Amino acid sequence: MAGVMGKTAKGSEPIGSGKPFDEMNGFDGECREAYRxxxxxLEETPTDLLDQRKLEAEALFRRSGITFAVYGDKDAExxxxxxxxxxxxxxxAEWNRLSEGLTQRVQAINALIVDLYSKAEILKAGIIPEELIYANPAFRPEMIGIAIPGNVPVPIAGIDIVRVDADDFYVLEDNARTPSGVSYMLDNREVTHLLFPDLLGRNRVQPVERYADELLAVLESLKPVNSSGDTTIxxxxxxxxxxxxxxxSFLADKLGVELVEGxxxxxxxxxxxxxxxxxxxRVDVVYRRVDDDFLDPLTFRPDSMLGVPGLFSCYRxxxxxxxxxxxxxxxxxxxIYSYMPEIVRFYTGADPLLHNVPTWRCREPEALAYVLDHLGELVVKEVHGSGGYGMLVGPASTQAERAAFSEKLKKQPDNFIAQPTLALSTCPTYVDGCxxxxxxxxxxxVLTGASGTRIVPGGLTRVALREGSLVVNSSQGGGTKDTWVLEE
Amino acid sequence: MMLASTANDLFWMSRYVERAESIARILGAARRISDVPQVIGGETNEWTSALAAAGQLHAFTATGRAPDEESVFAYLAFDEANPSSIKSCVAMARQNARSVRPALTTETWEAINSAYLEFRDIERAGGSRRQRQDFLRWVLDVSLRVSGTAFRNMLRDERYWFTRLGFYIERADNTARILDVKYHLLLPEHADIGGSLDYYQWAAILRSVSALTAYHWVYRQALKPWLIADLLILREEMPRSLASCYDNITTFLDELALAYGRQGPAQRAARATHSRLANTRTDDVFKQGLHEFLSDFLAENNRLGTAIAEQYNLI
Known part of the structure; x- marks a missing residue:
């Protein structure tokens, strides 16, 4: 079999029908209950009011310094x-289903990482090929045999979810390193409160602001074995x-802890x-937003100026x-993602509640042949890539781009996977006055502490502002939305 | 207890804001005196004095530009290559503030951040004399907003004390520097030969530390150079005087010592300077020599900054 996992995608039919599912109007144009x-x-609000609020929102973000830097773009600091x-x-109800699936998945991810750095039973069981782990630059042999506090290597996970119809949630990507974006989840709600108090008043929206309290509790619950008396985070x-x-800086502020550099x-x-x-x-718990490579020049990259020499030996x-x-x-x-359904079954003993997107692993020759034949219909991604960089969106690509990409593919097939183009769901969005x-x-x-997993009802919704675009990354012109989960 | 780098950022944030204000006042005063008719004004170049008062005369001379209104203004206000230009000060203050955003109140952060954002628009608006005057006003407003929000809203703890320490050490430095540049005009023997030019000059000194009105309230007589020195060096009720700055510096250092349960070289040095200022009379200053007195003070003030940095591990 050609390495297609999960729901089989025969040919490369987009998942979901041709027309994307609209979260407000469904497939048939009838307003769904949650959006009523x-x-x-929206129908009674004039667009000039929306225009005015949009300006206010921008001024607010700017004044508060809610900005991000774009790498490689000097002008726009x-x-x-x-x-x-x-x-x-x-x-x-939608949220409850999603939340159960996320809990299951993140528990499996935590179990997987603990296992990979200790007994590696999943490899012995032959579920994942060994070379996929041991030859992987993201695998850190330094971690082998280290007792991980609370057995929770991933207290903070960001799981990227897409949907194609009213029922199914697909996981697009698991982010288990240092997922970002939670400040936007919280700030966007604040802005909605400020700009549209009446709108919030008409809906019973579950609050998100306890995220910081939950995060603090999670970090406190994972204090090290040999900690000092009080837990300094x-x-x-x-x-x-x-x-x-x-x-x-936002998180340090909300947690009430020091923001430190190396x-x-x-x-x-x-x-x-x-x-x-x-x-x-003395410091006991480090919520670190510095990548592995830069964390400790004595253990990882010796040229890192961002880390702390000796930090990893404290961890050990x-x-x-x-x-x-x-x-x-x-x-x-x-x-590894393509094995996630098996991983979930292996550690939880249950079928996965969230779908995986069918994935061709280009390292397998048959899959590679298929992908090369169908470049125009597939999305091809680098296995270690993120931020929407280094990928080919088949349907939106030119002949020349595809030709160049197939060369890259043939040279380093291990470096790529391919997925069918998903007909991502849409949401009503205010663009250019419409x-x-x-x-x-x-x-x-998804937060996991010593006593289990908690998910604040909501998340960061990213939206591709260009018509028809499927790339939602903020580094590539995506925007964000406040995300409401209604009370049941 | 706080992170040493936070203390350092707060200390420098307020130093930079105060420095921006000081440069704006120096420029305002120079502008005013350069408006005095040449007949009275003679050959003195106010713009050279402004550069000296801002501590930038050497650096400016090295650029090879002529010290006229246009280029001095450009250099002291807008030149990014000049680390003490108003623009650089605002950018550095904002960088310090951004690094310690959680240690600031929302209002203080927004005051600095808005200033940084508005700067670009103001710069783009161009440089007519009128616009320059508006610009200087704006700088004073920014400084007022930053100090005001800190004064009104910050918790009275170490964060506040380090913020104020930076502010007063910078302020003392600025006042001493402004006096030192014009010290020859304040010598008593000068009073007899002084004409109306001196009167303008004296008023300009007072104006550059916004003390002209205060002078009249305190002394109720025409401008006398030794009284100007008295006001700006020894009078504790004058908020920009060296004595007042040190009154505040000792207060905030004492608060820190009390909170931390120990004092050190910084407290002792500040108290020594403070009591010397309190026990000095204007006569003594002039006997020692005004210029010597001010040079010594500037060096001492500088050493205190270093002592604070060492004692509190500021990096």
Whole structure:
């Protein structure tokens, strides 16, 4: 079989029918229950009011410094992520289903990572080919044999979800390293409160602001085996030039903990300290937003200026918790992704509640042949890629782009997977003075502590603002929406 | 207890804002005196003095430009290559503030961030004299907003104390520098030969530290150079005087010492300077030599900044 997992995609029919599912109007144009109050409101609200609110929202984001930096774009040191005025709505029942599936999946991811760095039973059972793990740059041999606090290597996960109809949720990507975007989930709700209090008043929307409390509880529950008396938590950022710096500073603020850079920390005798105005202060838990590679120049990249020399030996000595742990990126890998249904079954003993998108692993010759023949219909992605970079969206590509891409594919088939083009669902979006359907995805944030998994009802909805576009990444012109989960 | 780098960022954030204000006042005063008819004004170049007061004379001379209104204004207000230009100060203050965003109140952060954003629009608006004047006003407003929000809203803890320490050390530096540039005009022997030019000059000194009205309230007499020195050096009720700055510096350092349960070289140095200022009379200053007195003070003030950085691990 040609490496197609999950629901078999015969040929490359888009999943879902030709016409995308609209979350407000369904396939047939009839307003879905959860959207009724929103639709009424949209119909009675004049567009000049929307225009005015849009300007207000932008001024608000700018003044508060809610910006992100775009790499490789010097002129735009800081940019706003476009905020779309029209919220996206999920019913309570939809959310409950989704939430159950997310919990199951993230528990499997945590079990997978603990297993891969200890007994590796899943490899012994022959579920995943060994070379896919051991030859993978995201696998960190340094982690083997280390006791992970609470057995939770991934306390914070961001799972990218798409839907193609009223019933099915598909996981597009698992983000188990340092998923970002949660500040936008919280800020977007704040902005809706400020701009459209009446609209919120008409709907029973579940609150999201307890995210920070939940995150704090999760981090506290994962204190290291050899911790100091009180649990001191910090957020570690690469610094104010990082594209997600706003979020790092936002989280430190909401958690009520210090925001530190590598230079604020130092290690003595396998204990981590921060430099304070009154001398060294011991640190127990590091919510780190610095990538594995840069975390500790003594263990990982020696040229890193962002990390803390000796941090990893503290981790090994059990005096510090790293959230997320090192080496969790192995589960983000898109080739591993294709095995996720089996992984879920292996660790939870149950069938997966969320679908995987059928995936061709180009490392398998038959799959590669198929992909090369059908480039025009498929989405081809790098296995380690993120941010929407380095991928080919077949239907939107030119002949020349496809030709260039097949060369890359043939040269390094291991580096790619392919998926059918999904007819992503759409949501009503306010663009250029009109309300029009645009494709969306959803990133809920899944928190796992010593005593289980919690998900704040909501997430970050990303929307592709260009008509017909399926690329929702903020680095490529995507916007965001406030995401509502209604009370049942 | 707080992160040392946070303390450092707060300290420098307020130093930069205060420096921006000080440069705006120096430019405003220079502009005013350069409006005085040449007949009275003679050959003095106010724009050279402005550069000296801002501590930028050498750096400016090195650019090879002539010290006229246009280019001095451009250099002190807008030149990104000048690390002490108003533009650089606003950008640095904003960078410091952004790094410690959680340590600031929303209002203070927004005051600095808005200033940074508005700067671009203002710069684009061009450089007529009228617009330059509006610009200087705007800088004073920004400084007022930043200080005001900090004063009104910040918790009275170490964050606040470090913010204020930066503010007063910068302020003391600026006042001493402005006086030092014009010290020759304030020497008593000068008073006899001084004409109306001096009067303008004296008024300009006071104006550049916004003390002209205060002078009249305190002394109720015409401008006398030794009284100007008295006001700006020794009078504690004058908020820009060296004595007042040190009154505040010792207060905030003492608060820190109390909160941390220990004092060190910074507290001792600040108290020594403060009590020397309190026990000095204007006569003594002039006997020592005004210029020498001010040079010593500038060096001492600088050393205190270093002592604070060392004592509190600021990096």
């Amino acid at each position: 109050a929103l639709k009424d409101w 800081e940019r706003l992520i476009p905020y779309d005025l029209i919220p996206r709505v999920l019913s309570g 910090v957020v570690l950022t690469p610094g104010s030039y990082n594209s997600a710096f706003y979020e790092h 230079r604020d920390l130092f290690v003595r005798d396998d204990i981590l300290y921060m430099r304070t105005t009154q001398g060294p202060k 000595a059990g005096t510090v918790t790293l959230a997320n742990a090192v080496g969790t990126g192995i589960s983000d890998d898109k080739a 309300i029009a359907p645009r494709h969306v995805d959803l990133r809920p944030f």
